[in-house]
Amino acid sequence: MTAALIGKSVSRVDGRLKVTGAATYAAEFEVPNLAHAAVVRSIVANGRIAIDTAEAERAPGVIAVVTHSNAPRLAYQPHKGIPDAAVGERLHVLQDDRVNHQGQPIALVVAETLEQAVYAAEVVRVTYRNEAAATDMESVDPVLPTGKPAEWEIRRGEPDSAFEQAEFRVDQTYVIPRENHNPIEMFATIASWQGNSLTLWDKTQWVHNVAEEIAAVFGIAAENVRVISPFVGGAFGSGLRCWPHVTLAALGARVAGRPVKLVLSRREMYFGVGYRPHTVQRAALGASRNGQLQAIRHEGHQETSTYEEFTEALLSATRFLHSCPNVHTRHRIAPMNVHTPTYMRAPGEASGMYALESAMDELAVALKMDPVELRLRNEPDRDEFKDLPFSSRSTRECYRAAAERFGWSRRTAEPRSMRDGRVLIGWGMASATYPMNYAPASAMARLLPDGTAEVMSAASDMGPGTWTSMTQVAADTLGLPIERVKFTLGDTRLPRAPIHGGSMTMASVGSAVQAACRKARDDALARAGSNDLEEAMERFGQVIEATADVAPGDETKRFSMHAFGAVFVEVAVDPDLGETRVRRMVGAYGAGRVVNPKIARSQCIGGMIGGIGMALMEHSVVDPRNGRVTNANLAEYAVPVHADAPVAGVDNRVLHE
The missing domain is CATH 3.30.365.10 (Aldehyde oxidase/xanthine dehydrogenase, molybdopterin binding domain)
Structure with missing residues (x-):
């Protein structure tokens, strides 16, 4: 039996293939x-x-x-x-x-x-x-090609009257341009x-x-x-x-x-694949003098195509992230002569939380309150939209860990009070959340007489490390050295796997891999009458094969399931030119059980750097006359590179639960 591998920072098993050019991508097959x-x-x-x-x-x-x-x-x-x-x-x-x-x-x-x-x-x-082309989102009627309304809303409590009666109010509009994935x-x-x-x-x-x-x-x-x-x-969702x-x-x-x-x-x-849709959001918050939220009104308006409907999950986090008795969300989509948008880097939450968390910061300024304290005062005990307890919620711990590492206690709240020479220094923070998704998945494990194992599932790996993490899960479950386990993915002839997106691959495919390996291991030990798997495989002398299918239970009926986090950022702004540089970022995330800390940290950093691009750089410039993207190249569509991202200053803590 080898040492436990789950929770260890194993280097990528496919890394050598990639850096030597031996990995074969779609266009490279002969x-x-x-x-x-x-x-x-x-x-x-x-x-x-x-x-x-x-x-x-x-x-x-x-x-x-x-x-x-x-x-x-x-x-x-x-x-x-x-x-x-x-x-x-x-x-x-x-x-x-x-x-x-x-x-x-x-x-x-x-x-x-x-x-x-x-x-x-x-x-x-x-x-x-x-x-005539419909390319102006504001002038398009919210009606789908099927004739169905393209507008819907959800209310809880009495948000309109509560907002009007609130002692402190903010009401702002936030715009996100179209953004492209650009893998x-x-x-x-x-x-x-x-x-x-x-x-x-x-x-x-x-x-x-x-x-x-x-x-x-x-x-x-x-x-x-x-x-x-x-x-x-x-791919990032594309x-x-x-x-x-x-x-x-x-x-x-x-x-x-x-x-x-x-x-x-x-x-x-x-224009051949989708993109993050252009959105216009209006976020209005009402609060008491002590910072208790009394009303949230959040409206979202997004583009879609005339021949398909795509609806961004724009307002979902607004309904549960902060405690508030009176909430109104309204989502409107505009069918236009554009191609269909799609999922992109934390789809829905990334766009919607930009508006919600920015409005929370505006409210903190109005209240003269620390934005962390404002969020802590509105921390819910349960999902108030679904009326369910959270399976876990580590927001307080994430605020505390990231703030301590960042040095938030040294912050001065007065605007323009922090400087480095002539450059203005700004400190900001925001909450993070994403749903815990889980889907049916299958896997197969084959134990060979030479003491090696082949494990397979039709999962994908666009970069987060599926090859490596699944190999770890398999080796850990079998008790074999990781170099004696081969994982295969990305083929419909393999056992079925769900989409590689929505943060569901480990929970879904990982569970199937673990179940298949456990089944094969138990079978091998029973047949060979041994407690040592490698000895059992050699003694039995034949291939042992096991398949496992897993599916979600009723967890989502009993719990509201999300991961939570917090990100703190320091920026330097030139007061004359408006040039903004991100100097450092600190993030803390309650990510559950982490299989590979090295890969998990890389994912967290990737998300933070993607946030830099979304906030400061990325913008598909659309000609309003015909919907054409005028900067359809990497020379004019800016994405963050090493010079833009403060890699040395990016830190994150993944909080195990």
């Missing part, structure tokens, strides 16, 4: 007889098209040019207006002459080489019948048909979702679609659903009769 595809995209946001492909078809190396005029009819379903499009309901690719947004795919060119495909795409002639690896798909079966090498955070979407669209069984995605070079380029690659491969590769350019990443 497939015989591979052709290449390029997409022709609309330059208008709304209207109808006519396409002349004659010159493109004559171009060197061209195998096929696919448009709405000659594309096979696909088995799409109409969108039913649920919060996210269901399988088979998404953008109907190359099925008619209707354009819904700038950048929409309107033709696909397949050629022998990428250069030939790109050239031929440039000579496709498109005639547009332009129509370093662009999206790519290789599609290869074998009769009525399809293999996709794809960049995704959920291989089974891709298989089911493509199966529905092409009218084949999901078992006939194999999706392979072992390495993902960052890979949580299937995008049009996957359908295009499969369509191109079917028409061409050979495998096709389609890789999005950096520019296409701004």
